[in-house]
Amino acid sequence: DAGVIQSPRHEVTEMGQEVTLRCKPISGHDYLFWYRQTMMRGLELLIYFNNNVPIDDSGMPEDRFSAKMPNASFSTLKIQPSEPRDSAVYFCASSPHPKVQPQHFGDGTRLSIL
Amino acid sequence: KNEVEQSPQNLTAQEGEFITINCSYSVGISALHWLQQHPGGGIVSLFMLSSGKKKHGRLIATINIQEKHSSLHITASHPRDSAVYICAWQIQGAQKLVFGQGTRLTINP
Helix, strand or coil, X not given: CCCCEEECCEEEECCXXXXXXXXXXXXXXXXXXEEEEECCCEXXXXXXXXXXXXXXXXXXXXXXXXXXXXXXXXXXXXXXXXXXHHCEEEXXXXXXXXXXXXXXXXXXXXXXXX | CCCEEEECCEEXXXXXCCEEEEEEECCXXXXXXXXXXXXXXXXXXXXXXXXXXXXXXXXXXXXXCCCXXXXXXXXXCXXXXXXXXXXXXXXXCCCCEEECCCEEEEEEC
């Protein structure tokens, strides 16, 4: 199994630009999670989906952030416009059933907003 | 307020030592997770447990539901165990995780 695949691995862009992060979950996993990791706040849940439907987006910082899951094999996290404080590592994770099985994490996207 | 407290924040030990990392939480949980993050950033799930003890190789995880406390032990530690270890709890009835701040472990040869 290929595992959770995230792209790009690194992104450097200027403030104000639109940023799109991508995630392909493990086939058959019905749950997909987006996390953000910073030195100050550690790992935080941004949003998660079940069967492509957003279930809890209470961690999304503000309207500049949006996430979609158009099908079972693809999700995006978009930031528009980006700001320097958005610089972080963004992880995607998937699980077949989080209550009884662990989450599988992608390698993350390291985002730097200049 | 972080509802998951890990200790210590940093730990340095010599190869071969027995390592213990602690995690305390304040609410009812359905499961507690231990994760490992190596330099370079990848996160791996080590354990998911809701009671008792689990063992995988040199790693052992225990949980005491009444005391709201979990420990991760590493026996015969090795430099390759150097990583950040993160505990996370899963609130009852929910799918999402709440994370501790992590323990940075360094094992010197």
